[in-house]
Amino acid sequence: DTGVSQDPRHKITKRGQNVTFRCDPISEHNRLYWYRQTLGQGPEFLTYFQNEAQLEKSRLLSDRFSAERPKGSFSTLEIQRTEQGDSAMYLCAIPGATNEKLFFGSGTQLSVL
Amino acid sequence: SQQGEEDPQALSIQEGENATMNCSYKTSINNLQWYRQNSGRGLVHLILIRSNEREKHSGRLRVTLDTSKKSSSLLITASRAADTASYFCGIPPGDSSYKLIFGSGTRLLVRP
Numbered sequence: 001d002t003g004v005s006q007d008p009r010h011k012i013t014k015r016g017q018n019v020t021f022r023c024d025p026i027s028e029h030n031r032l033y034w035y036r037q038t039l040g041q042g043p044e045f046l047t048y049f050q051n052e053a054q055l056e057k058s059r060l061l062s063d064r065f066s067a068e069r070p071k072g073s074f075s076t077l078e079i080q081r082t083e084q085g086d087s088a089m090y091l092c093a094i095p096g097a098t099n100e101k102l103f104f105g106s107g108t109q110l111s112v113l
Numbered sequence: 114s115q116q117g118e119e120d121p122q123a124l125s126i127q128e129g130e131n132a133t134m135n136c137s138y139k140t141s142i143n144n145l146q147w148y149r150q151n152s153g154r155g156l157v158h159l160i161l162i163r164s165n166e167r168e169k170h171s172g173r174l175r176v177t178l179d180t181s182k183k184s185s186s187l188l189i190t191a192s193r194a195a196d197t198a199s200y201f202c203g204i205p206p207g208d209s210s211y212k213l214i215f216g217s218g219t220r221l222l223v224r225p
Contacts, residue, residue, distance in 0.1 A: 004155075033212055042201050042215035043156065056210055091155055099211045101146060102203070104155030 003027055004105035006092050012111045013082055020078045021108040023092030032075050033102065034067055035091040036060065043091055049075060082112045117145070117185075117202040117216040125222040132189040134219040136202030137182075145178060146203040146213065147187050156201060156215075159187075194225045 005024040013019050025032065030051050035043035046065070047057045051072040061067075064082075069075040079086055089109050093102040117136040126132050136145065144163045148156040162169045162178045162185065169176045175188040189196055199220045203213035 031211065040217070042217050045212050045214065048210060048212055056212075089153075093155075095211055096158075100144065100205075101158040101161055102148075102156070102213055103158065106155045107153075109153070 003103055004092055004094055006090075006105035006108050008108055009106065010109045010111075012113065014113050015084060016081055018078065018080045019082055019110060020076055021090055021110075023075045023077070023105060025073065025092075025094045027094075028073060029094045030072070031095050031099065032069060033093040033095075034075070034077055035093065035104075037089040037091060037107070038087075046077075046090075079110075082110075084112045086110060087112045116214045117204045119200065119202055119216045119219045121219060122217065123220045123222070125224065126192055128192060128194055128223055128225050130192055132192050132196070132221055132223070134187050134200055134221070136185045136187070136216060138185075138202075138204050139183065141207070142180075142204055143207065144205065145185050147174075147176060147185075148201045148203055148215075150199045150201065150218070152198075159200075189221075192221075192223045194223050197221060197223045 003026040007022045033048040034046040037043045049069040052069050064080045067077045089107040091107045093104045117138045120135045146161045147159045150156045160171050160176050162176050173190045178185045199218040201215045201218045203215050
């Protein structure tokens with residue numbers, strides 16, 4: 001148990017549909033990160049939050065993507081008008097006590113048909 | 114870019130053998146971390162080595178860091194079939210974000 005729960009574990013959707021993923025850290029931490037991982041590649045940074053403030057967004061995060069962390073605890077990542085290229089594993093992570101190592105959730109595997 | 118690049122991309126060994134994988138990076142770092150990922154799962158932190166450390170051990174894992182060559186290696190001794198996974202090095206970019214930048218990883222297959 002990494003202390004990060006992600007839901008759903010798998011999502012299959014048709015191109016053009018909207019999808020939303022949720023990340024729930026079991027313990028409170030002021031930082032939360034989203035990564036995307038395509039097959040055979042390493043995780044790519046998407047965005048991170050300091051409490052409820054979204055402080056950095058990668059250029060990978062097009063305007064179809066939006067992330068929120070309304071109360072500084074759980075976070076949601078929404079993709080609007082999904083494209084086949086959005087098919088990937090979406091990973092959420094929180095740092096450890098010293099803000100160095102990351103603890104990842106099991107991810108949400110998105111397949112866009 | 115601070116991105117680490119792992120080498121080799123794939124490694125296949127027999128159970129009991131040692132596995133060595135390498136990570137190279139481009140600029141100065143405060144620390145370098147190794148992670149493991151089983152298929153379809155999230156990454157799991159293995160070990161962190163700081164820039165002022167040259168070697169670190171954790172169980173069957175041995176990590177070295179050569180800041181002059183900007184490279185690190187992860188050695189898994191006496192490998193087991195359960196070590197089959199992808200291994201990534203993660204590097205903090207040195208700003209205040211504390212995020213990690215990962216390479217493409219080494220896919221390790223340990224044959225029973």
